[in-house]
Amino acid sequence: MPEGDTIHRAARALHTALAGQRIERFESVFAHLTRVDADQPIAGRHVQRVEARGKHLLMWLDDDLVLRTHMRMHGSWHIYRPGERWQRPRHELRILIETQPYVAVAFAVPVAEFVPAGTIEHEGVVAELGPDLLSDTFDTTEACARLAARPDTAIADALLDQRALAGIGNVFKSEALFAARVSPFAPVASLAPEQLARIVTTAVRQMRANVADTAAAGRTTTNRLDPSARLWVYGRGGQPCRRCGTPIQRAKQGPDARSTYWCERCQPRPS
Numbered sequence: 001m002p003e004g005d006t007i008h009r010a011a012r013a014l015h016t017a018l019a020g021q022r023i024e025r026f027e028s029v030f031a032h033l034t035r036v037d038a039d040q041p042i043a044g045r046h047v048q049r050v051e052a053r054g055k056h057l058l059m060w061l062d063d064d065l066v067l068r069t070h071m072r073m074h075g076s077w078h079i080y081r082p083g084e085r086w087q088r089p090r091h092e093l094r095i096l097i098e099t100q101p102y103v104a105v106a107f108a109v110p111v112a113e114f115v116p117a118g119t120i121e122h123e124g125v126v127a128e129l130g131p132d133l134l135s136d137t138f139d140t141t142e143a144c145a146r147l148a149a150r151p152d153t154a155i156a157d158a159l160l161d162q163r164a165l166a167g168i169g170n171v172f173k174s175e176a177l178f179a180a181r182v183s184p185f186a187p188v189a190s191l192a193p194e195q196l197a198r199i200v201t202t203a204v205r206q207m208r209a210n211v212a213d214t215a216a217a218g219r220t221t222t223n224r225l226d227p228s229a230r231l232w233v234y235g236r237g238g239q240p241c242r243r244c245g246t247p248i249q250r251a252k253q254g255p256d257a258r259s260t261y262w263c264e265r266c267q268p269r270p271s
């Protein structure tokens with residue numbers, strides 16, 4: 001699943017391609033989008049800007065309309081030159097936005113809606129998001145307070161709660177906890193404030209490194225160039241820990257049974 005780093009990179013690419021451009025054509029398979037288009041045509045508007053909030057991608061259009069999309073498991077935005085061959089099949093098209101220089105296509109995106117710009121900051125899922133780890137104004141203290149407000153939740157599940165802090169998915173959840181040497185099963189209340197802060201700042205550092213231009217080669221938390229050594233624990237069940245050699249564990253965790261990877265020796269469970 002795309003995490004905050006992927007969405008921020010997509011938003012930046014879409015912003016570079018589309019900001020300031022006039023929309024020549026709009027197309028969607030979603031009836032709730034085409035209904036808005038029929039009432040208040042999307043073609044003819046300009047794209048003002050594109051930005052990421054946590055894992056949501058927001059495209060701001062003229063006349064205070066925002067297109068919000070969420071990729072979930074398999075969705076992605078692509079940018080093409082007009083006439084260029086697409087890398088995903090036509091039947092996966094959900095939204096198409098054509099400008100003179102570029103065509104932006106959302107493939108297999110399951111969540112999309114038009115929201116008035118005036119309400120997006122005040123109600124709904126975007127308004128409820130916790131501090132975005134990749135935002136320039138990210139507030140560690142606020143993020144830690146929101147985590148601490150979930151004392152009985154296992155830290156791995158709390159990190160995935162987008163209302164506590166926004167942008168972390170399964171990969172950075174496991175990677176940040178390994179780097180901070182904290183068990184994914186530790187209840188938030190069992191962690192000292194310094195530990196919580198270390199987990200959060202570690203996640204911020206790891207994710208920021210993966211939105212940088214140099215991150216194009218693929219996601220990494222180990223900073224190793226070897227493609228087989230890019231991550232500490234995620235996806236490495238049964239393989240030796242890169243620190244101590246103990247086999248990495250894998251389990252389904254939390255209400256959504258999300259995969260967690262950890263080293264039992266480097267990240268001992270709280271007693």
Ligand SMILES: [Zn+2]
Nearest residue numbers: 241244263266
């Ligand atoms: Zn280990």
